[in-house]
Amino acid sequence: MENFQSNLSSVLLDLGPEGAGPLYDRLARALRNAIRGSRLPAGGALPPSRALAAELGCSRWVVTEAYAQLAAAGYVTGKVGSGTRVRMPDAVRARSADRDHGPAGGPDRPTRAEQAARIDMRPGLPDLRSFPAGRWAAATRSAAAALSSADLGYPDPAGHPALREVLAEYLARARGAQADARHLTICGSATEGIGRICRALRRAGHEAIAVENPGWPRVREVARTAGLRIVPVPVDEHGMRTDLFESGGAQGIGAVIATPAHQFPAGVVLSAERRVTLLDWARRSGGLIVEDDYDAEYRYDGRPVTTMQGTGPDHVALLGSLSKTLSPALGIGWVVSPPAWTAALREAPSAPPPVLDQLAFATFLRAGSYDRHLRAARHRYRNRRDALVQALDARIPDARVSGAAAGLHLLLGFEAATGSADDVRGRALELGVRVTTLDRYLCGSATGTSSLVLGYGNLADHHVADGAAQLAAAIRG
């Protein structure tokens, strides 16, 4: 172990110049190279993040971020507090892919304390209290009244033509998509659509798929279930890093799943340069970009970012759903696919949602109710986000709110007085507030970043101040 420590010191001399990227990246790179080259052998303990931060004269966050990247890539394991160690090369195992309420999330199985929590700040749900129940019921009623015998037979595997037509028009208008109804497939949710894509990729002989790290565990789970290998790609302040996709670096990767308009959970927007890099990769290699447009309708400081699909319809599959705009209980999602992939996405055993729900959504769209709902929702969420950011600033002055002014969640970085982010999460739960940690969205094992992911979509307005106060208490410890 003495050797390990002296090797570590030499690694830290090797961080490279400042121009070579942010410090946490340079640190991660240096450690990675040392681990690869066995200068830091398996089992050795990396220094506690606090100690290393002091040694490097940087914020502790820089170190935890670097460790998180290494953990994501499988080089190290463990938690800050209990020690971060270089991983045994043969012990690369899938972390128990926990479920979340992320972009294409699914249900948690709540514990008793979670059920009892008064304040719900988990990401992934829209405001269920303002679901437009009357207008949805009216749309369902008029769709039911207009049902024909033909509508009652075995449903079109593509989705009902009436919905595909009006939804394609909406996606072109609102999301700048090149949405041709012939290549629009109605499915049960974005996750379900991603499952279809993964199975189609596997059938076509692809073996690996790249995903953002951090990103949502459900997507990794669905891709693994389809038989694909996961390649995690780190995320920085400009979105997913695209170095991998430059000049032949992504050999063997058939597709990449991305959230360009609003990265989940980091909340950053993919830069124009990186969009070009990804599209170039797709054109050059025949790879598929899977664009999960989960909450892009909500942008509070300008117009929504347009879709990559609008630029590269032959290389991008655009996914959306009603889960973040109306309710996940409606069971409606969609995929606009490159023509070459359309038929594969409609193969059995995939099946469309019930016809009545599809026709209800078509009626709701045609009546202008969807646009009206989104306008009201955008206003509501902007105000709620502002109030939350203000309350957090007031209560936890040294915390950092990050992520674009968009969507239904933000990232809260903090210096915990005691313990890890997961300890803070646990204390918040005891105080009646449900939150999630950034760690749970990382590939590989948890690594003790000091960040919480706070959802305000389904947070009641009268809980904003109280929620911030309880979080401050939880962070104080």
Next chain:
Amino acid sequence: MENFQSNLSSVLLDLGPEGAGPLYDRLARALRNAIRGSRLPAGGALPPSRALAAELGCSRWVVTEAYAQLAAAGYVTGKVGSGTRVRMPDAVRARSADRDHGPAGGPDRPTRAEQAARIDMRPGLPDLRSFPAGRWAAATRSAAAALSSADLGYPDPAGHPALREVLAEYLARARGAQADARHLTICGSATEGIGRICRALRRAGHEAIAVENPGWPRVREVARTAGLRIVPVPVDEHGMRTDLFESGGAQGIGAVIATPAHQFPAGVVLSAERRVTLLDWARRSGGLIVEDDYDAEYRYDGRPVTTMQGTGPDHVALLGSLSKTLSPALGIGWVVSPPAWTAALREAPSAPPPVLDQLAFATFLRAGSYDRHLRAARHRYRNRRDALVQALDARIPDARVSGAAAGLHLLLGFEAATGSADDVRGRALELGVRVTTLDRYLCGSATGTSSLVLGYGNLADHHVADGAAQLAAAIRG
């Protein structure tokens, strides 16, 4: 292409020893390896199954089964008859998924002639003209009015508790099921439920599943997609033959899918002795009986046959849906599972149907509308069946109607003056009548039985006499 043929010959020399598994498996493996290794490049035609069977000195079934495995895995494409070809890796296209309207059927992609047909005698659809649109709309309306915020969150993977409770009560009362709401899972259709079971079997390490032959192709497709090998079991006048399941004969078979109340498509009822044999096998071996109860509500000469699940709830998974009673467009099915299997059927990526539809069905059931609808439907179908049998007797005196007085279809055996059953089907289509042949429900390739499967569920009463007359003409040639 000459190269292709010589490469193919070398592949066939490479089938491996007999101990390495059944011949169709070894054949599929050898071809798969050759396709992967590009020894059989994309676009090349595999030999007709008949020719290859002759060359290998095996039954043609062995070859069609191997081809089916390859098609399911996406290595080849095409149909027996029109040629099986190695798939283009860069042109992922829909495999011509042999969809049908069987018990858990799905949509045909109709040709122009099929769309133009006046008279629909395909099996698998209930009478869509008498769908209780008003009562279903009323149920949807009152369910929508009662939606709570909790109902709008991520749905319970088991299905909504309100539906599970009232449906369990119905299944106990109407189908003699031991239906515990805790082990009742709501899914999208019976096929979708079977898919969940097959994936759960595969995850549990099972490799083979027995199915009735003839039976519905969709089930075989779903089981193959889940990675299970299909073991076809012949059907005679007492239902599925059970010799295989006596005294250790079904080694390696994890489950059997059966339609005991009314075999599809033969229309026979599983004898009491064979029910006992199957249940004994399940008890002894831990095997699972998958009971597809697709149209058992309709029995015209007595009380409906009760379910096997009612006798052996720890060994039988009972499947049902609204597809044959109301409409496949409603997208509601269910599984009552042995407790040991329940959790596995609810794992992601499986998802329940939209909550509103579940609550609408719960309301419809609770109001007594389902019972009322089934009583009226039973009366309607009995009269229609009687009229059809009479018309067929009068027009085609030497034809044989078989199948119990039950359900929504019957089997018509005949001596065609010219050509095969498929020729008769084609001539009927030219005369404006859509029917299916028994052949299409057989495992492997078509074998030239002289039987048609006639569905009268969605046949208009005023088309019965005309339909029989056109069929008589089609059979005369």
